[in-house]
Each structure stands twice: as structure tokens, then as C-alpha cells.
Amino acid sequence: GAGVSQSPSNKVTEKGKDVELRCDPISGHTALYWYRQSLGQGLEFLIYFQGNSAPDKSGLPSDRFSAERTGGSVSTLTIQRTQQEDSAVYLCASSFGYGRGGFEQFFGPGTRLTVL
Amino acid sequence: AQSVTQLGSHVSVSEGALVLLRCNYSSSVPPYLFWYVQYPNQGLQLLLKYTSAATLVKGINGFEAEFKKSETSFHLTKPSAHMSDAAEYFCAVSGTGANSKLTFGKGITLSVRP
Numbered sequence: 001g002a003g004v005s006q007s008p009s010n011k012v013t014e015k016g017k018d019v020e021l022r023c024d025p026i027s028g029h030t031a032l033y034w035y036r037q038s039l040g041q042g043l044e045f046l047i048y049f050q051g052n053s054a055p056d057k058s059g060l061p062s063d064r065f066s067a068e069r070t071g072g073s074v075s076t077l078t079i080q081r082t083q084q085e086d087s088a089v090y091l092c093a094s095s096f097g098y099g100r101g102g103f104e105q106f107f108g109p110g111t112r113l114t115v116l
Numbered sequence: 117a118q119s120v121t122q123l124g125s126h127v128s129v130s131e132g133a134l135v136l137l138r139c140n141y142s143s144s145v146p147p148y149l150f151w152y153v154q155y156p157n158q159g160l161q162l163l164l165k166y167t168s169a170a171t172l173v174k175g176i177n178g179f180e181a182e183f184k185k186s187e188t189s190f191h192l193t194k195p196s197a198h199m200s201d202a203a204e205y206f207c208a209v210s211g212t213g214a215n216s217k218l219t220f221g222k223g224i225t226l227s228v229r230p
Contacts, residue, residue: 033217043206043220055214091160095216102148102167102210105218107160 002026004108006092012114013082021077021111025094032075033095033105034067035059038088046090049075082115089113118143118209122221130229135194137224139181139207142188149190150208150218151181160206166190177201202228 005024013019025032034046045059049069060066064082069075079086089112093105119142129135141147149166164175171183181192190207204225208218 031216035218042222043208043218045217045219048214048217050214056217059217093160093218102165102212103216104150104162104165106162107152109159 004092004094004106006090006108006111008111009109010112010114012116014116015084016081018078018080019082019113021079021090021113023075023077023092023094023108025073025075025092026106027073029094029096029106030072031095031103031105032069033093034075034077035091035093036088037091037110041088043091046077079113082113084115087113087115118147118211118215118219120207120209120219120221122207122224124224125222126225126227128227128229129197131199132196135179135192135197135201135226137192137205137207137226139190139192139221140188141190141207141209143209143211145211148210148212149181149183150210151175151179151190151192152206152208152220154204154206154223156203163192163205197226197228199228199230202226 007022032049037043047067048056051072064080067077089110091110092108095103095105121140151163152160164173166183174180179194204223206223207221
């Protein structure tokens with residue numbers, strides 16, 4: 001079956017513009033995660049969705065970052081008034097379940113964001 | 117809070133040599149532990165995971181890891197390195213329920229010399 005897909009694969013924007021990044025999880029996966037990967041900070045957690053609710057938003061770095069998930073499926077990460085330090089690869093992952101834990105998270109190919 | 121320490125950023129081995137990538141974790145609850153691999157310009161792929169069953173876990177591509185609670189370690193090994201193993205390796209820890217996010221170490225780049 002299809003894996004996690006993300007779009008766009010690359011996004012170049014100017015400082016101060018808003019961007020939207022999209023994630024399509026694996027069908028049937030109830031959990032969805034956003035991470036970002038940058039040279040200086042490594043892999044950082046941003047936000048976790050279980051269904052359409054977000055029980056853990058602790059990784060969002062500022063109020064310029066927001067995310068939503070609709071229909072328990074597609075998620076959009078929005079960055080408002082982008083800054084150069086937002087340049088990174090944004091990764092989405094999905095998995096089964098909740099509760100016991102230890103479920104494998106399947107990662108998408110990422111969106112490379114460059115803020116000029 | 118949970119954390120992972122991967123000492124060193126780069127390991128170089130000869131083809132056919134033992135691969136040992138170290139990972140130590142900190143967790144206030146019984147952890148779930150993972151090793152992910154990232155090949156150049158590709159996404160993250162799960163190598164193996166520990167979920168409180170067997171302490172010696174076997175994964176893909178001949179890799180294995182042993183969970184040692186007394187040492188808070190989950191080191192990754194492979195008896196004989198192959199050129200195709202050159203990649204970046206990440207150790208990660210997670211909890212359960214609302215704490216199921218992955219907390220990653222900084223990663224180790226493995227180079228394999230012919």
C-alpha cells in the first residue's frame with residue numbers, strides 16, 4: 001500500500017510569507033506526528049495528533065506554527081510570517097494506535113523548506 | 117522527561133568489520149526504544165525496536181540491539197559491515213499514550229571503508 005506522502009517536496013519562500021505543508025498518512029493510522037530536521041537542532045518533535053485532536057503540542061516552537069488534522073486523515077502544518085531559522089526539512093509520520101505504545105512510526109519523505 | 121544520548125557524530129569502519137553504534141537513554145517510565153536509519157537524501161526507516169519483550173532485538177539488514185536496563189543502553193551492532201550500510205543512524209525513545217512522540221538522539225553517521 002501507499003506510504004506517508006508529503007507535499008510539496010520542496011518549498012522556497014521569502015521571509016515574512018506564510019506557508020502550508022501537507023501530510024497524507026497511511027490509511028487507517030490514527031496517530032500522526034510532525035517533526036523537523038535541521039543541521040543545528042537534529043530531529044525535533046513538533047506536534048502529535050490522535051484522530052483530529054492534538055494531545056501534545058509541546059514541540060511547536062512559537063505561535064507562528066499551527067497544525068490541524070481533518071477527518072482523522074490529512075494534516076496541514078502552517079507557518080506564519082516565516083523566518084530564516086524556520087528553514088529545515090519537515091517530516092510527517094503516522095502510526096497505529098494509542099495506549100500501549102511502541103508502535104512503529106512510518107515517515108514520509110519530508111518537505112524541504114527554505115526561507116530566503 | 118525522556119532523552120537519548122548518542123556519543124560521537126561519526127563512526128568509520130572497514131567493510132567486513134564489526135559495527136557498534138552506542139545509545140544511552142533516560143526515561144522515568146519503562147521506555148520503548150527504536151533505531152532508525154536515514155540513507156542519503158531519503159526518509160527515515162525503522163531498523164528495529166524494543167517494546168519490553170525480548171531484550172535482544174533483531175532487525176533488518178542484519179542489525180541487532182540489546183536492551184540493558186542496568187546500563188540504560190540500547191547499542192546497535194552488526195557483525196560485518198557492508199558498503200551499503202553507510203548512512204545516518206538515529207536512536208529514539210518514546211512513552212505511551214499522549215507521550216508517544218519520538219525523542220531522537222543527535223544521530224551518528226556511519227562510513228564504511230572498502
